[in-house]
Amino acid sequence: MPLIENGRIGEDAWSFVPDGEPVPNDRPVIISFERWQAERDRFDGRNAKLGVRLKGGTLAGAIAADLDRFALVAVEFPKFRDGRGFSTARELRERYGYTGEIRAVGHVIPDQYLFLVRTGFTSVEAPEGTNPESWANALTEITVAFQPSLDDTAPLSLLRRKLGVG
Amino acid sequence: MNHIAPGARAGIYHYDEIDRRFVAERVEQFRKQVDRRLSGELTEEEFKPIRLMNGLYLQLHAYMLRIAVPYGVMSATQLRKLSEIGRVYDKGYGHFTTRQNLQYNWIKLEDTPAILNALAEVDMHALQTSGNCVRNVTTDPFVGAAKDEVVDGRVYAEILRQWTTMHPEFTYLPRKFKIAISGAASDRAAVRIHDVGLLARRNDQGEAGFSFYVGGGLGRSPFVGKLVRDWVAEEDFLAYLEAILRVYNQYGRRDNIYKARIKILVHELGLETFTAEVEEEFARLRGPKYRLDKGIVEGIRHHFAPPPFEELPDHSEALERAKASDPAFANWLAVNVAEHKAPGYAIATISLKPAGGIPGDATCDQMDLVADLAERYSFGELRVTHVQNLVLAHVKKDELYDLWKQLDAAELGSANAGLIGDIIACPGLDYCALANARSIPLAQAISARFADPVRQRTIGELGIKISGCINACGHHHVGAIGILGVDKKGTEYYQITVGGDATLTTAIGDILGPSVTETEAVDAIEAIVDVYLANRSDEGERFVDTLRRVGHAPFKERIYAAD
Amino acid sequence: MSAKDRSKEGSMKAITANRLRDGDVVFLGEGGRWVESFAEAALFARSDADAVLAAAKEKAEREQFGVDIYAFEVTEENGVPVPATMRERIRTAGPTVRTDLGKQAA
Numbered sequence: 001m002p003l004i005e006n007g008r009i010g011e012d013a014w015s016f017v018p019d020g021e022p023v024p025n026d027r028p029v030i031i032s033f034e035r036w037q038a039e040r041d042r043f044d045g046r047n048a049k050l051g052v053r054l055k056g057g058t059l060a061g062a063i064a065a066d067l068d069r070f071a072l073v074a075v076e077f078p079k080f081r082d083g084r085g086f087s088t089a090r091e092l093r094e095r096y097g098y099t100g101e102i103r104a105v106g107h108v109i110p111d112q113y114l115f116l117v118r119t120g121f122t123s124v125e126a127p128e129g130t131n132p133e134s135w136a137n138a139l140t141e142i143t144v145a146f147q148p149s150l151d152d153t154a155p156l157s158l159l160r161r162k163l164g165v166g
Numbered sequence: 167m168n169h170i171a172p173g174a175r176a177g178i179y180h181y182d183e184i185d186r187r188f189v190a191e192r193v194e195q196f197r198k199q200v201d202r203r204l205s206g207e208l209t210e211e212e213f214k215p216i217r218l219m220n221g222l223y224l225q226l227h228a229y230m231l232r233i234a235v236p237y238g239v240m241s242a243t244q245l246r247k248l249s250e251i252g253r254v255y256d257k258g259y260g261h262f263t264t265r266q267n268l269q270y271n272w273i274k275l276e277d278t279p280a281i282l283n284a285l286a287e288v289d290m291h292a293l294q295t296s297g298n299c300v301r302n303v304t305t306d307p308f309v310g311a312a313k314d315e316v317v318d319g320r321v322y323a324e325i326l327r328q329w330t331t332m333h334p335e336f337t338y339l340p341r342k343f344k345i346a347i348s349g350a351a352s353d354r355a356a357v358r359i360h361d362v363g364l365l366a367r368r369n370d371q372g373e374a375g376f377s378f379y380v381g382g383g384l385g386r387s388p389f390v391g392k393l394v395r396d397w398v399a400e401e402d403f404l405a406y407l408e409a410i411l412r413v414y415n416q417y418g419r420r421d422n423i424y425k426a427r428i429k430i431l432v433h434e435l436g437l438e439t440f441t442a443e444v445e446e447e448f449a450r451l452r453g454p455k456y457r458l459d460k461g462i463v464e465g466i467r468h469h470f471a472p473p474p475f476e477e478l479p480d481h482s483e484a485l486e487r488a489k490a491s492d493p494a495f496a497n498w499l500a501v502n503v504a505e506h507k508a509p510g511y512a513i514a515t516i517s518l519k520p521a522g523g524i525p526g527d528a529t530c531d532q533m534d535l536v537a538d539l540a541e542r543y544s545f546g547e548l549r550v551t552h553v554q555n556l557v558l559a560h561v562k563k564d565e566l567y568d569l570w571k572q573l574d575a576a577e578l579g580s581a582n583a584g585l586i587g588d589i590i591a592c593p594g595l596d597y598c599a600l601a602n603a604r605s606i607p608l609a610q611a612i613s614a615r616f617a618d619p620v621r622q623r624t625i626g627e628l629g630i631k632i633s634g635c636i637n638a639c640g641h642h643h644v645g646a647i648g649i650l651g652v653d654k655k656g657t658e659y660y661q662i663t664v665g666g667d668a669t670l671t672t673a674i675g676d677i678l679g680p681s682v683t684e685t686e687a688v689d690a691i692e693a694i695v696d697v698y699l700a701n702r703s704d705e706g707e708r709f710v711d712t713l714r715r716v717g718h719a720p721f722k723e724r725i726y727a728a729d
Numbered sequence: 730m731s732a733k734d735r736s737k738e739g740s741m742k743a744i745t746a747n748r749l750r751d752g753d754v755v756f757l758g759e760g761g762r763w764v765e766s767f768a769e770a771a772l773f774a775r776s777d778a779d780a781v782l783a784a785a786k787e788k789a790e791r792e793q794f795g796v797d798i799y800a801f802e803v804t805e806e807n808g809v810p811v812p813a814t815m816r817e818r819i820r821t822a823g824p825t826v827r828t829d830l831g832k833q834a835a
Contacts (some may be wrong), residue, residue: 087416142192142196145334147404159325229751495751596819
């Protein structure tokens, strides 16, 4: 599936390994949170990067204590209307100080991309056949925000901030 | 885009270049989204929340567009634009809602970007008037004018309007989220039936702060908002709300649309656990990043500077003469006019409830007239109330008679504010895709039955609220008399509740008995009124007080005696 | 409309949608064509309605023509087909409180 990063389709260095399948040791892989809970000891001493995928209902607190083990946290949107993931990303960054990659997976639409970036996501797994232009537009079509968040914005006046500074 | 200055003296938030750019960008964004929908890039499932976020519903006959009237306050220029849009893109009228907004009922999807563009010309939009986001924040329709006001709710409502606009974290909440603010001794904003209700007060040092009531709401499971924190200082205002919304966004139910509002979360977690979660978030958010800066508050307050009131004697000879010579005017004065904080001024309620009329509907001609009158008599500004009326907040007492004569000539002079003819009704099955029964015909029949203004005044304060389905847009739960339309195998029936209250003493009404047909409902209302009049201790005892004293029995007996 | 009328044996169904572009109420007419007036709507036996609906829905959605596509019950009154429920009567005619508006006004 196309990976969206910085408004463009980018290379995906990661792959998701479904539960029960062997986990390669020589390249970055994402495993499920459930597998991590069940088999965490098996990943001791692993050198290649490890990522974890949280289901929509798994909130940031569940993984907080183990965040230093992961170079990537994938947050799943079961439906694009289910906005828990926005809080999950924000809590990962703001409350638990996570600095690795946060990836949106599942059902998200380009119209949410600005919100994803603003709440701390770094990449998005988009559906096959997605229109790249819609993702690119999403980061530039609005230039004003009315609240601080996790992206770089510059204060304009009153509550208003200038988007797309960073 | 043309920009039309919305009236320099009006107490509204004036857009600057930044606000205008934002709204223009948002209109352009929606135009592209409509194109992507029409081309099939967006499915209906994906497009629906996007159009709702722009106020666009699909109703029975067409699309319905709900325009945001931020906290119910607008300028004459803005109202004139609403009228123009109603003529060009709709069918010559609009409907003012219990959320202090305006709805058009006959909108085409393909016209919508052009309509939003026209709105932007006068600093208006339809953003977040629907969808699972924070909706238009409402406040006291007498804000900035009421004699009992302590804190100006517009300032904080405007701060919230901005802060919630395209909030990156809280735009896909479990369900819609409604906030109301009241800053006066009497609550005219029904704060305790909102997801978050704010009572603004001042401490001994004169600083503004807020009591947070959370989890109020009507609908299928009505709840009265519970006090979560008695005092939140102004600087923590946004942080505290952010904490509430984050707890809700994470823990609110998403498995069942009827259990997704925050009231259910508060109920299921219990007030103590919910409060503890909020306080924990709040403790972390209390840093400088989320602090509401004094300078920002003052910068926004600047937009709501009082209009240039003249120094007038409080007593008006002209008014007294008119009152003595014209009993109909005297009646309107007694019922529709409230005290103003500035001497010699008064607050006038324009009733959108003529006997037999459609509650909340105004023709474009009426809108133009009210815009003219607002300019002539009230510094070019007006308000929409949550009981679907309009208000001219700053009218000289000397000019009330002139004002009323012009209103009366345009069927806008009904003397029924707060009386039995002042019925709230949702659009019901005549327009709404969710409704089970019609609301408007019943409202028309009741207001026609009680058309006599003298009879209405004799009955006194008695709000009737009608909803066409359990979603309760007509607030029937908090009506002194509430009516809920239900569908029984294809026939419309109406269930009557009594004893509801939307003020500070918020109460959910009790069901009086089995539901009745439309004709029976009108008779039942009359019977309830007769029982009340026969039982009240004196003319000063309101319907709700008599009801509390004598109980339901005499009312039930009269209505259901024949069964 | 009474409950008795509504449960009449042999009642038919019509298929309706709102047109995507403008939201106007439309009905499936003869030959799979969408029409604006209920008088021109095709009527389907209960047993056929599901299949016709599924096909019409698929096509209308694929062509970005209509949304909210569903079938509703039709009965006869004085020999004339009428929608069985108040809701559908209002959709086919217009608001009962504004008979100057909607399809009834045309």
